[in-house]
Amino acid sequence: MKITVGHTPDSDDAFMFYGMLTGKIPSDDFTVHHVIEDIEELNRRALKEELDVTAVSVHACAYLPNYTILRAGGSFGIGYGPIVIAKTHLDIESVRKSKIAIPGKMTSAFLLLQLMIGKFDYIEMKFSDIPAAVRDGKADVGLVIHETQLSYEQEKLEKILDVGKWWHDTTGGLPVPLGTNVMSNRFDSKTMLKFDKYLHDSIKYGLDHIDEAMEYSMQYSRGKPAELIKKFVKMYVNDVTVEMGRSGEESIRKLFSMASESGIIKPFELKINPMR
Known part of the structure; x- marks a missing residue:
């Protein structure tokens, strides 16, 4: 077949x-x-x-x-997942008011972040372009997935929210x-x-x-x-x-x-x- x-x-x-x-x-x-x-x-x-x-x-x-x-x-x-990055530390209220670069409206990362912080302003782009967009000021913060979760520091960016850890803590340890x-x-x-x-x-x-x-x-x-x-x-x-x-x-x-x-x-x- x-x-x-x-x-x-x-x-x-x-x-x-x-x-x-x-x-x-x-x-x-x-x-x-x-x-x-x-x-x-x-x-x-x-x-x-x-x-x-x-x-x-x-x-x-x-x-x-x-x-x-x-x-x-x-x-x-397993206790980890998408993260939110920025050039400098922001509290969660500031994140809610920011323009967030996301890797797509149907991604699970986007849904998880909505569950975590509520509605927010966003701009869609290819996931691999998000760190550079944040670094260059095209977005205030970025929601990152795949290997960009591990390489954001090379772009001189900071992790400001850990969506995977939030899910783990909220659900009593269910996988993300x-x-x-x-x-x-x-x-x-x-x-x-x-x-x-x-x-x-x-x-x-x-x-x-x-x-x-x-x-x-x-x-x-x-x-x-x-x-x-x-x-x-x-x-x-x-x-x-x-x-x-x-x-x-x-x-x-x-x-x-x-x-x-x-x-x-x-x-x-x-x-x-x-x-x-």
Whole structure:
């Protein structure tokens, strides 16, 4: 069966799909055509139902009634997640009044920050451009994701809010739900379970063969040093990535419960693949 699979040009996604896309983990059921796009572009393509399987922001799932969340391949922070940066320290009231550069309206980081501080003025841009935008004064502060969470000090910027820690403290230690993989409801439940297992095995292969999977992932390093990329991958490819388990599922449900209670999103039917 030929299927289109979207993932981001990020080292953690590349690490997850390494076994699948290099044939290290073969499949008799699927022939994969992979598509690489920035996460917000994948969110938009999912809205148009253009891909069979794709990485998306967890937040985007609120607007994807025709996709089901897979249990493997989620990006969850364990006590850490997006951060807010600025040139100098600002208190939370000042942050609320600032123009904040965000990596997209459908990103989970944007939803989490709204839950943390309420409504704010924002400007959308590519996530990798945010530190420079803050440094150059195009935005007052920036909401950063991916490896820019680790490299902001190189831009001579300060961390002023830790959104991941706020979520951890607020929810009693649930993992921070950031990214996930979804599969079109055009496929039956048996096929979804098979692909979920295929992705699970690909992630497991990467973790069992870290050096070769990291070498493959470095093609998406965006010029960042190998040690920083390895640290980033280890942060976001973890046990909850292999299988979200009860804690991962609870964190996703908690995110949408809080968002609907706050009036940010409308209540909807959340579809998550069942445990095998």
